[in-house]
Amino acid sequence: MSEAQRAEAERRRKVRKGTHSCWECRRRKIRCQYGPASDTVCLPCQARGSACRSQEFVDESRPQQAPDRRMAQRLGRLEDLMARLVDRILPDASPSGKPRPSYSHSHSHSPGRSDRASPTPSQDTVADGGAGYNNHALDVLEASVGEETPVGLLLGLRNIGSTSHQSAQTAMLTPESDKTDSTSPAASNPPRYDKTCRALHALFPSQNDVDVITGSSAGPFFLVSLFFAFRDLMQGTAPPASRISVIPPITCHPTVLARQLLQLCICMQQLPPGFDTQKLQKQSTTQAYMASVVTSVTSLVTSNDDLIGTAEGLESLVLQGLWHSNAGNLRKAWLSYRRALSLGQLMGIDAGSSRGLKHVDPSTSPEQRSTPENLWFRINCFERFSSLLLGLPAGSPDNSFATEDAMKRNTQMERLERIHTVIAGRMIERNANKTNQAYAITQSIDCDLGDAATKMGHEWWTQEELDPSEGSEQKLGQMLRLMMQVHHFDLLILLHLPYMLRGPSETRYDYSKATCTRSSREVLRRFIPFRMMINSAWSCRHIDYSALVAAMTLLLSYLRQHEAPSEPTPSCAQRAEDRKLVELVRERMQHVALLNQDKLSKESANVLGQMMPILDSIDISLAGGISEYNGNALKRLHLDIPYLGTINIHPSMTIPAVNLCPSEKMTDDLHGDALSVQAESAAMMLQQLQTPVTVEATMQMSGGNAAAAAGGLAGGDTMHMDFGSLDPALLPPDVSVNGMFMQFEPQPQDGELEFPDLMAEANDWVFQGVDTTYWSLLNGNTMGWGG
Template sequence: MTEPADGPGSKRRKVRKGTQSCWECKRRKVRCIFASAAETICNNCRRRGTVCISQEHADCPVPSASSEVEARLGRPATFLSQRRTITPNKHEVLANDLIATWPSQAELDIIYTLPVGLSMYLHCVICSSFSRTMGHNPLSPREMLQLPPPGSHPVLIARKLLVLGTFLQSAPPSSIEALGGFSTCYHDIMSRVVDRATRLVNTNEDLNGSVEGIECIMLEAMYHNYAGNLHRAWMAVHRAAAIVQIMGLHRGLISPCLKILEPETRAAFNPDTICLHLVVMDRYLSLMLGLPPTSLEARFATPTALEKCDPIDRMQRIHCVISGRILQRSNADVNNLAITQDIDRLLQKAAAEMPPKWWLVPTFDSDKGDGEILFHDTVRLMEQFWHYHLVIRLHLPYMLCSSSDRRYDASKSTVVTSSREILSRYVAFRTYNPAHFYCRGCDFLAFVATTVLCLVHIDSHSEDQKEYDTSPFNALAHSRLSDCGMMERTLDIMQSMARTGTDEISSRLSPLIQQLLTIEANSANGTIYSTQSSSSDDDDIGCGGKLTNGGKGLNVHIPYFGTIKFEHGSISSQPPGLMDIPAAGDWELQGVDVALFDSLFRGTSIPDVDEEATWAQWVDMSDRNRL
C-alpha cells in the first residue's frame, strides 16, 4: 500500500461525507466560510492568522500566529512558538490579535522620540494618589512602551495598548509636526490601539474581572474624557464602577480571592484610592452631561480619612463631596440660601488647603523642559478649573434673579469673578497646548464661563439695571473691554481648532460663542434682549445650544441647571423669584459623604462615622494646624 499524500506517518481522521470546512473551524465549532470559490484560506483563519487545512487532508497542528505579527514586532520567527511552549492557554489567539495592533519597530523608533506628556503621570495616578505620583519621575518612552513578556495575559497587553494610546494623545502638536510623514498616521495608530483594546478586552466580561481589568477601563475612560467624548467616558466609568462593586472594593476590603495579575499591581493597589478616582471622574462627567452618577460609596470623605491626606489630595476629596452635593441639590435646597452659603464656605476651606501662590495661573514655560514641572502645572490648572467651575455651578441659579433682590448680589459677583478665572487659565493652557485630542473637558468649562460672563454683561446693559446705582453689575463697565478680550481670545482658539474640519467640539461650540459675543455687543449698543431660564428639553444632554429666531436669538443649555434663553427685541421681565431647576435631586447619591453633610446641614445621624468627629471639628482642627 502506498503512503498517503500528506506524508509518511500521518494518520487520517474520519471525515463525514460532503464536509468542506477546515480543521480549525471544526475545532472551534464555527461555520467555515470562504470569500470566493478561488480562495484557499477561509475567512476565520485569515482573520486569526491560523493555517487553514481542509478536512480532505490530515490535521497537522501548525502555529496559529501570522508572520505579520512577527514582522510588526521585529522579533525572531521563533518568538510565537516559544510563547506557545511557555503558556499554551485559551487566551493565546486573543493575545495575538492584540499584539498585531502594536506599531512596527520603525514606527516605535519614531514614537520613542516624543516627549512624555501628562497622560503618563495620570496613568500612574489611577491606583495611587496625586501627592505620591508627583514625587516620582515617569519612565522614558522606550522603557514605558514595551510589550509584556511572552505568555502574558491579554489584559496586560491591552493595558499597554491603552498606555500607548494615551501617550500619543498627549503629545504636543509641535512635536508631532516635527516628525514629518509620521504626523499623518500617528492619530490612526492612537485610535487603532485604543479601539482594539476596548473591543477585545474592556467589554469582555470574562476578562475584566481583575484589578488590571478595572485599570484598563479607567484608562479607556481617561482617553475618551481627554478626547472630549464625555458620553463614552461616562459609560466606561459606570462599567468600571459596576465591576468594583461586584468585587467588593467599595467596602475597602481586599479579599484573598481578589484577582490581581501582576505582583507590582498588588504592591501598589489601594481599593479606596481606585474608588476615589472613579467617583471623582464620575461626578465630573455626570455634572457636565446632566446624567445620573453611580451609587458607588464614597468612603474617602470621613474626617478621619481627610486628616491622613496631603493638602492637594484633601482638596480633591472636598471638591468631590461638593460636586456630589450640587448633583443631588433640589429646588428646595436652591431656594435655601443657608445651604448655598454652607457649601460656599466648604469651597473656601478647600481652596485654603493650598498656599496663595498655588492659585496663580501656571505659566507653562516651554523653556523649562521638565516633564515633572509640566505635570505639576497641569494638575494644578485642572484642579483650579474644577474649583472655579464648582463655584459657578453653585451660584448660577441666582444669576437671573431680579436685581432689586439684594440677597443674591454676592452670588452674582462671585460667578463673575470665577468666570474670569476660568477664561484666563483656558487662554494660558490652550496657548501652550492647542492639541485637538487632549483635555477637551476644559473647552466645555470655558464655554460655560463665557456664557455666564456674557449673561452678566447683557443684563448690565439693560434699562432696568440703571435704576440700581449700587448694583454689583454697575462696576462691570470698567472691566467690559478686558472681559470681551478674553472671550474673543477664547473664540479665536476654538475657531482655530475648528478649521481642521474634524473637530466636532470646537465646531459645535465656536458658533455659539460667536453668537453670544454678537448679542453682548448689540446689547452694549442699545439693542434690548431678554434673558430668561427654563427647564431643559428631554433631548438636551451635555453643554451646548442652538440659534433661535432666525439667528437673532440663542438658547444655551447647561446640565443640572437648565436652558438660558437670549431673545431679541423684548424687554427683560425675569420674575424676581428663582426658576425651577431640573430635579437633579431625583437621582439620589448613595454615599457616606451625603450622609455626612446631611448631618452637618440637617442634624441627621451619620452611619459608620464617629459622631464626635464631625466635619465642623475637622475644619476647626485643620485651621489650628495651619496656624
C-alpha cells in the same frame, strides 16, 4: 542448620505484627480460626481439606506473575516527560553556577512525537504482551498529553514538528526577564484567550514607534500618577514611567495587553499637532490608529465580563473612559466610568478590600500595584465630574476616600482633588432633588469650597507664568496645578449658575451673581496660557468645556447688571476688559480648531461669536438709545444649538397689568400650558427640561390677538410681555425698558436636524448634552428651586 532449614528461613516473609491468617482464608476474606487441638491447620482449611500455609511463607499454590513491563515503560515515559518539564521551568544552571544534573538521557536533543518516550522496548517485551505499548489509541498517558490538552500546551507540543515554531515554544515558559518577543499564545492563559491575545498583540506598533511616541509626550508621567499618590512616586513604590514604553509579551493576560494599548493611545492624544509623523513606521494616521485600537479593546476585552474582573481590567475601563473624554465622547466615557464603578463594587474596593482585587500582571511587583483605595477614588473622581456635566445622577454616594484617615498620606493638592469629588457629588444631588432648601445647600457647599481654597494658601492660587522650556515632569506639575484651579472655579460657576439671573429685587442672590462673574474671569485667564502651552485638542478636554461655560456665563451675566438702580453699573473699562478676554479665548479656540481640525473648538468659538452682540446691546441700553424705539437694538439675538433648539436673547418691556389685563381663560392657559410645556428634541431625550421662560415669564403677541407661547405670570401686579416683533404703532405710550431676556424655542420633532444616536461621538454630536445641562441650570428658577 541443614540446607533445608536454611532455605526455609530465606523463604520466610516479614509480616505485620498480629497477622495470623493463612493465604487461603485471606483470599476468601474469612476469619482464620484455629482449634484447641491443633495450631498448624486452621478450622476452615480442615473443613475444606485445603493446604493451610501461613503468610510468613511465599504462597506457592499460585503461579508467579511476570513483571508488568508495559507499566514499567509507561512509568519511564512519565519520568522523561517530568524531566522535560523541569528543563523548561528551571534555569540551566543551579544557584551555585554548576550545571543542573539531567533527569533523562532522552531530552538532550529536540524530541519529536516518535522519540519523546523511554528507550524502545525489547523484543522480549513485545513477546510478553508489550506490543500494546505502541498502540496510541489505547495509551491513556498518550491521550493526556495531546496537543490540545493543558498538559500538551504546557509542554509545548502544539506544532512542535514545525521548525518555525520551536523557538516560540521553547520561550513559552521562560522567565519574564528573558522574554523579548513572542508569537505563541500564552501558556499560562486558558486556550480560549489565545485568539484574543494574538489580536491585541498585533495592534502594537513597532518598538521604535512606541519609544518615539512616549518620548514625545507627557502622557507617561501623567498615567503613572493616575492610580498612585505623590508620596508613592517619591518613595519608588509606583511603577516607573518608562514601563509605558515596554511592549508586554503575548503571554500576558488580555487585560494587561489592553491596558498597555490604552495607555499608548492616551500618550498619542497628548502629542502636539506639529508632531513629525515621518518618525513613525506605521502608515495610518494617529487618529485612525487610536480609533482602531480603542474599538478592538472595547469589543475584545472591556465588554467581556469573563476577562474584565481583574485589577488591570478595572484600570483599563478607567483609561478607556479617559480616552473617550479627551476625544469629546462624554457619553461613552460616562458609560466606561459607570461600568468601572459597578465592577469595583463587586470586587469590594469601595470597602477597601483587596481580596477580590486580582492582579494578573507578573511583571509588576506587589508593592508597585495600585491599591483599592486609590482605584476607588479615581473612578469616583472621573464618574462624578462626567455626571455633573451631563446632568446625570452619581453612581455611588460613598465618600470614604475623603476621610482624614484616607487622606493622611496625601499632599494638599491631592486633598483638594478629593474634596472636589465630594462636592461634585453633593452638587449632583442638589440638582436632582430641587428642594426648597436648595439655596441653603448651595451656601453650605460654597462654604466648603472656600475652606478648601483657604487651606491651599494664597500663593498657590496665583497664576504663574508657564515655561515651555521646562522638562516633562516640571511641565506636568504646572499643568496639574492649572487644571486643578480651573476645576475649582468651574465648580463655583455650576454651583451658583441657577441663581445668576434672578431678579434685581432678590438681593440675597447678589453673591451668586458676583461669584459666577468672578469665577468665569478666573477660568478664562487660565485657559489662554494653558492652550498656548498645550495646543493639542485631544489633551485635557475638560478645560475646553470649562472655558466654554465660563465665557457664556460671563456674557450672560451682563443681562441684569444694569437693571436695579441700587446695583452698581459695570464700568466701561470692565466691559472692555471682559470683551477683550472673551475675544482672546475665542481666537484661541479657533486656533486650536484649525491646528487639530477639531469640531468642538470650532463650534465653541461659533457660539461665543453669536453671543458677543450682548455687550453691544448693553452699551446701547446704557447709552439711552434703546429708550426710543430702535429697530437694531430691539432685534433679537439668536443662539442656535444643534439638536437642542434656539435661544432668543432680546429686549423686553414692562407694562402695568391695568393696561393689558388678560381674560380669565388666558390666565388659565398661561398657567396650564406655558408652565407645563417641556422642551422636546434633545431635552426630552436627555432630561425633562421645562420650557425656559428664563428670567421672567414672557408672552408673545401678534397684532391684536394674544397667544401664550411660553411663560406665565411673573406676579400678581404686573406681567412681562415681549414687544420685539410688534409694530411700533401698537406699543402703548407708557412702556419702559426693563432689560434683556431669553426665550427658548426647542427644535421641532420634524426639523431638518435629526436627533443623533445617544452614543454618537463628538464628530456627530459636538456638545454631547453639556449644552442642555447648562441651560437647564441657568434657568433653575423655573425648576422649583427655592431659598
